Structure formats: C-alpha cells, structure tokens
C-alpha cells in the first residue's frame with residue numbers, strides 16, 4: 103500500500119458509548135471478521151475486559167476498504183474509555199492522524215467525551231464527530247447535536263448519525279475516514295523509523311511490540327535497535343493484526359503492526375521509544391510523557407516462599423501495562439513485596455485481577471493511598487532525607503506533626519456533566535468531599551458542566567460510585583491532576599488486639615478522622631471472621647482511640663449446625679472452611695482475609 107492509501111485512526115468515547123461495537127461493525131463491513139455472534143467485541147481480548155465489559159488495553163486491527171475505485175488500508179486502534187486508562191488513550195493517539203469521536207445519543211456528551219476530545223485536539227488530529235445509538239427510543243439526537251456544537255464547535259453537516267449495533271450508516275464512516283483523515287506523514291525512501299507505542303508480554307515470545315512505521319521499511323532478519331538502548335536485536339517475526347496476528351514479509355512506511363525481536367523486559371521494549379535499523383540511526387521521536395501514578399498500594403505474596411513467583415508475574419504484567427510503577431517494599435506483618443503506583447482505584451483492581459487470571463498469582467493488596475507531601479522543620483529529618491520536602495507514599499512514612507511545618511495533599515480538577523435536576527445533590531456531595539467549585543456552564547437546555555477542585559484522597563475510593571448513585575447514573579465524571587495544596591492531615595491508625603497494623607492505617611484530613619475511623623472499624627468487623635479468641639479492633643489518632651469494635655470468639659463448631667446426618671452438606675462446609683483459610687493472612691495473631699484491605703474502603 104502506498105502511503106497515500108493508508109489511514110491510521112482511533113475511536114474515542116466515554117465508556118459504553120459503543121466503541122467496541124462500532125469496531126466490530128467496521129471489521130465486519132470490510133470482511134475482516136465474519137458476522138457470527140461469537141465475534142462480538144473482538145478487540146477486547148483480556149478476560150478481565152470481557153468480564154467487566156470495559157476496554158483496558160488498546161488493541162489494533164487492520165482492514166482493507168474500497169473507495170472510489172481505490173483500495174485503502176485502514177488501521178484502527180481501539181482505546182479504553184475509563185478515566186483510569188487515559189494514558190492508554192493518549193498513547194494510541196500518537197500512532198494516529200485522526201479519530202472518530204463517538205457520543206451516545208441517549209446520554210449525550212459525557213465527562214470523558216470532553217477529556218478525550220481535548221486529547222485529540224491537542225494532538226492536532228482530524229476529528230470526525232459521530233452520534234451513536236440513534237436506533238434507541240430514548241435517543242435525543244437534537245440535544246446531542248447542540249452539545250457538540252456548543253462544546254466543540256462542530257457543524258451539524260459534519261456530524262454522522264449511526265447505529266453501531268444495527269450497522270446503520272456505518273459504511274459512510276469508513277468513507278469519511280478516508281476523506282477527512284490525512285494519510286500518515288511518512289517517507290518510504292528514508293531509513294526505517296518506527297514508534298513503539300505499545301507492548302504486550304507473551305510467555306513464549308517475550309515482548310510483542312506494537313509499532314507505527316514512520317519511514318522506510320523493515321523485514322524479518324533485519325538488525326534493529328532503539329533510541330534509548332543500543333542493544334542489537336534481530337527481527338524474528340512481524341506483521342499486522344487483522345484482528346489476530348498475521349505475519350507478513352515486511353512492514354513499510356505508514357503501516358501499523360506488531361514486531362517480535364527477542365526483547366525481554368520493560369527497559370528493552372520501552373513504550374514511546376523510537377526503533378531503527380542498527381546500521382542507520384535516526385532522529386528519535388519526542389516520545390511520551392510518563393504516566394503519573396495517583397494511587398499507591400502495597401502488594402505482597404500470601405507466603406514468603408511465593409515472592410519470586412509474584413515478582414515474575416508483576417514484571418510481566420507491568421510490561422503489558424507500563425503505566426504501573428513498581429518499587430520494592432517490605433512490611434513487618436507481610437514480609438517482602440512491592441509498592442505499586444496506579445492511575446486510579448479501578449486500575450489497581452484490574453491489575454490485581456489480571457495478576458490472578460493471567461499469571462495465576464494470588465496476592466494481598468494493601469489499603470490504597472495517595473501520595474501526600476510534608477515540609478519538614480526537624481533538622482534531623484532534613485539531614486536524613488537530604489531535602490526539606492518529602493513525598494509520603496505510605497502511612498508508615500508519615501512524619502509526626504512536631505517535625506513538619508505543613509502537610510500537602512494532591513488536588514485534582516474534576517469535570518462533572520449532569521442533567522440540572524441533580525445539581526443540589528451534587529453540590530452537597532462535592533462539599534462533603536471538600537470540593538471547591540470553579541466553573542458552572544449550561545451545555546444545552548438542561549445539562550450542566552461543572553468544574554471542581556477536589557482532594558484526590560476524597561475521590562479515589564468511592565466518589566464516582568456515589569455520584570452515579572445520587573444521579574441514577576446520569577452524571578459523568580473525569581479528572582486530571584492539578585496541584586499540591588496545604589492540608590491538615592493526620593495519620594489514622596488501626597489496631598488489632600492492641601497492635602498497630604500499618605497496612606490498614608491511612609492518612610486522612612483531620613475533619614474526616616472520626617467518621618473514617620468509625621467506618622473502618624465497623625467494616626473490618628464485617629470482613630474479619632470470628633476467630634478462636636476475641637479480636638478487638640480500634641481506630642486511633644496517636645494515643646487517642648476514636649472507634650472500637652469487638653469480634654467475639656466463636657464457641658461452637660461450625661459443623662454443630664448440621665445436626666449429624668447430612669454428610670454431603672458437612673463436606674461442603676469443611677471444604678468452604680478450608681478454602682476460606684487459604685485466602686487468609688495471619689497478621690499478629692489475627693487471620694485477615696486477603697481482600698480485606700481493599701474491601702474496607704468500598705461501600
């Protein structure tokens with residue numbers, strides 16, 4: 103394919119607005135996949151994606167389309183919609199010249215639509231606005247058009263109105279991709295140069311990289327290197343995804359595809375890196391802004407003997423998800439493990455689920471925390487840290503009040519889009535979460551866009567769930583980091599039978615210490631099963647206990663409940679008890695279920 107017959111594009115949208123469905127339709131229309139029901143959501147390959155119905159990992163697929171007598175190669179890069187995975191979105195966009203901006207006609211423009219629009223706009227991509235789900239009875243195409251006019255300056259005649267589900271007007275989308283999105287700026291006669299925009303780890307092949315070829319061509323057997331790493335690799339296999347891996351002779355200027363060259367680690371297959379032939383180095387591409395983790399959590403093996411296995415699994419999974427940061431960690435109660443940084447709580451949960459499903463690793467994840475800062479006043483600490491401003495990643499590192507001039511916490515800029523009937527409830531919620539309103543705009547007759555400065559600590563756990571529930575699902579939310587601001591922070595300790603459990607402790611705003619302490623204690627009471635002896639749960643600020651719960655010891659044998667006779671029921675109970683034990687971790691003298699740390703925070 104000559105470069106002028108190639109188009110690289112992405113579909114961006116708020117979650118559930120129909121990206122994966124439209125991707126399926128486009129692949130069907132071009133004959134890339136068959137129309138069987140089993141082919142639904144072909145780009146969502148991970149088990150966690152199919153189970154949760156969300157896209158986590160960007161995928162690519164190449165297809166061929168005829169237009170005005172010419173044959174075109176269209177490379178589609180699917181992107182995740184959730185705010186936690188925005189990093190994947192901006193990465194995919196770097197390999198594209200244009201996007202389809204998809205909006206659900208029933209829901210209208212949502213917070214992530216706005217965020218995604220600006221990502222594409224700032225990357226100077228061609229944007230094709232598409233209103234989806236016009237087949238729905240509740241579809242409000244007119245209001246959606248008005249929102250897209252007001253917010254993004256689109257003209258009515260530029261808008262496409264489709265049903266991805268029924269395939270209405272979808273073929274026109276392919277034509278528009280060809281008409282309105284420019285071909286990549288590539289030069290086939292220059293030496294080979296490619297952007298490594300993603301990589302996945304394969305147990306047998308090592309790193310499988312996704313590349314967008316800028317100039318020249320590459321073929322099997324070529325010796326290649328990257329701009330950040332002078333090692334020489336031999337290309338073992340390359341090809342396109344259509345949507346499964348399909349090896350080809352070569353990849354040439356303008357193409358998007360995969361390439362396997364025996365790279366083994368994240369350092370070797372660095373996302374954003376520029377690849378070139380070893381014999382002809384090139385000017386490197388600008389690369390990507392590194393992802394900035396917003397939520398930190400410890401991860402520890404159930405048994406110390408499983409540490410190595412966990413390390414291997416974490417290494418491989420971080421190769422597939424380069425937005426996770428990894429540092430070694432150790433804790434008196436949990437032994438050796440890792441401190442991982444995630445882009446959000448969903449990201450953390452998904453990572454954990456992938457560890458179990460794809461790498462068969464069971465791990466304990468500690469209570470998530472956000473990185474606070476402290477300006478130190480103590481000469482001793484300043485000497486020790488060699489700086490007077492430290493970042494605190496876990497409650498164990500929280501310096502005492504007498505040693506600091508002030509604490510600071512991360513603040514985000516949140517965008518909420520909502521029907522105006524819910525405004526009062528949203529105002530109360532944001533106030534309760536220590537939010538500060540900075541913008542209020544009507545985007546059509548009845549919908550409002552709000553901007554709030556909010557402490558990350560307040561929104562990281564349940565803000566989104568609360569917002570959804572008070573608005574019956576009608577409000578949407580997105581955020582980006584904003585600043586660090588002074589804050590009255592305290593360390594809230596959790597004690598089990600008198601022993602401080604750092605892994606359960608948390609850093610909170612002074613005004614939240616009492617309610618959070620009460621909730622933590624009562625939730626722990628719910629998740630920790632009865633033990634052979636009494637367990638006392640306390641939440642404390644320094645020496646001051648602010649909440650207390652007691653779990654009474656169990657006296658009766660569990661089997662006492664099944665009045666002798668029923669053997670199979672007895673076996674079932676014994677089995678369940680044994681399984682329960684396996685998922686427990688002894689901390690001090692108390693058995694704690696492995697998901698307690700994360701579940702106490704959720705509603």
Ligand code: GDP
Nearest residue numbers: 117118119120121122123234235265266267268
């Ligand atoms: P994504 O999160 O953007 O990838 O959205 P999906 O493609 O997974 O779609 C979310 C839901 O909307 C699914 O239940 C789809 O079947 C449904 N959906 C997608 N497009 C349409 C459409 O044109 N009409 C209707 N009625 N439903 C659609």
Ligand code: MG
Nearest residue numbers: 121122156157
């Ligand atoms: Mg999807």
